[in-house]
Amino acid sequence: xxxxxxSFIEISDETSQWGPEIWQIIEPRADAILENxxxxxxxxxxxxDLTPDTVERLIGKQKQHWRALFSSKFDEEYANSVRRxxxxxxxxxxxxxxxxxxxxxxxxxxxxVIIDSPMPPIKKGRYIKALEKYxxxxxxxxxxxxGATVFD
Ligand code: HEM
Numbered sequence: 012x013x014x015x016x017x018s019f020i021e022i023s024d025e026t027s028q029w030g031p032e033i034w035q036i037i038e039p040r041a042d043a044i045l046e047n048x049x050x051x052x053x054x055x056x057x058x059x060d061l062t063p064d065t066v067e068r069l070i071g072k073q074k075q076h077w078r079a080l081f082s083s084k085f086d087e088e089y090a091n092s093v094r095r096x097x098x099x100x101x102x103x104x105x106x107x108x109x110x111x112x113x114x115x116x117x118x119x120x121x122x123x124v125i126i127d128s129p130m131p132p133i134k135k136g137r138y139i140k141a142l143e144k145y146x147x148x149x150x151x152x153x154x155x156x157x158g159a160t161v162f163d
Contacts, residue, residue, distance in 0.1 A: 013090050016151060020144050022085065029141045034081035036138070037124050041077065044120040045070040052113070059103050080149050093149055097156030107157060114150045118142065 037044075049066040061069075076096065083089040100110055125138050 013085060013087070013152075016148065017085050020148055020151075022144050022148060026141045026144060027083070027085065029138060030081035030083065030145060033121075033125070033138050033142055033145070034078060036128050037081075037121050038074075038078070040120075040124045041074050042070060044117065044124075045073050047120070048113070048117060051116070052109075057105070057109050059105055080145055085148070090152060093152040094156055097153035100153070101157050107154065110154065111150065114146060118146045121146075 046066075049061060049069065053061050053066075076092070079089065079092060121142055122139055125135055125142065128135070
């Protein structure tokens with residue numbers, strides 16, 4: 012199933028070569044992006060408990076997750092880690108609407124880093140297109156644990 016999904020969104024071998032390059036650009040800004048993300052999330056009074064200690068732990072874990080995604084070979088190890096992640100969010104009753112918008116907010120922030128990076132426009136376009144695919148793929152796998160049987 013993973014291969015089928017990957018094929019549908021057209022993550023080619025070329026696309027997956029760009030993952031580590033994309034993460035290299037984003038990583039120096041990742042702490043700031045994630046701090047903003049959790050500050051915003053906290054301000055919206057979503058039904059999950061985000062103490063300062065939790066946030067610090069989550070920033071580390073999220074960074075690890077994105078790093079793993081962008082260096083991923085879209086194999087079973089990666090798929091299992093996303094599955095665990097989706098299940099964890101389902102366990103804490105994170106509403107799908109917040110989960111989807113959370114992904115979207117992070118994707119916009121990552122896109123802004125690429126837009127602001129000094130490189131030819133054509134390269135920016137390619138990276139942004141690849142970023143779209145990476146985030147969509149991750150989100151699709153995570154969300155599928157909420158009820159569908161895509162992993163069966
Ligand atoms: C508004 C959206 C979101 C909220 C409110 C939220 C909240 C949380 C909370 C409260 C936990 C802690 C669960 C625990 O105590 O173990 C958690 C775990 C985590 N979240 Fe989110 N989350 C959101 C979206 C996302 C997104 C989009 C990602 C990116 C893929 C993400 C990545 C993670 C990771 C990596 C963990 C750690 C899971 C583990 O323990 O291994 N979260 N999230």
